Amino acid sequence: AVCTQTGIIVTGSLDKTARVWKREQGRDNYENIQVLEGHSDSVFAVAVCTQTGNIVTGSWDKTARVWKREQGRDNYENIQVLEGHSGSVRAVAVCTQTGNIVTGSEDKTARVWKREQGRDNYENIQVL
Template sequence: QLIRSLEGHTRPVRAVAVSPDGRTIVSGSWDHTVKVWDAQSGQLIRSLEGHTDAVQAVAVSPDGRTIVSGSDDRTVKVWDAQSGQLLRSLEGHTNWVLAVAVSPDGRTVVSGSDDCTVKVWDAHSGQLLRSLEGHTDEVNAVAVSPDGRTIVSGS
């Protein structure tokens, strides 16, 4: 049974995530925004603006303090979940960012792109730690194992 419908994006929604405490929902859209919603009431808490193209992926850190988004503008952005402030923009992909994940300890961000790579970033400094190659087509999905030692990617 449908509990509620969250409305506010002006273009298709391509990604959703739920905070670890279940209190907020995050959505990413082709309207270039990331929206943060109150899960209980369905009210829009804030709209995060900074991407210059469609948002294709969103994730919330395990501690709920940061939101990560990936976009067709070739960037991964890290946002403060409480204030909505942009903390850093991770640049290095040469094509659309289609997938993002955060490691269980919150120290690493992983992104997958149409450039056929998976990139691993330091979540706090924004430094690119490594670029993983091996796919021959776009990377549409990424995940990090519960122990943080393995990255899984789908293409």
């Protein structure tokens, strides 16, 4: 995933992590600025919310995680685990207008997670 707002790239990995990359100042190279750890299985889906700057990761561990950027810093912390799927989370997307999250799973469902107004807390409001 690429975030045009912050200039970062986020990648998922078989090693149960996601990595955040930032372009080096004045260069065309990217450097790894953080490894996001917390999933218990491979991370196959990543998205970045242009509205909040939050990162969303989806994993074979049947969860998605929301990572919040610390104010004024290039550091992210896990603020919520989105649970409810009975299969691997293979797709994640963030609505640029509302900040709501959609997760898609091998359990043949998609879930819509609504962001509470002005807060970084998400509630599952619909199973598709």
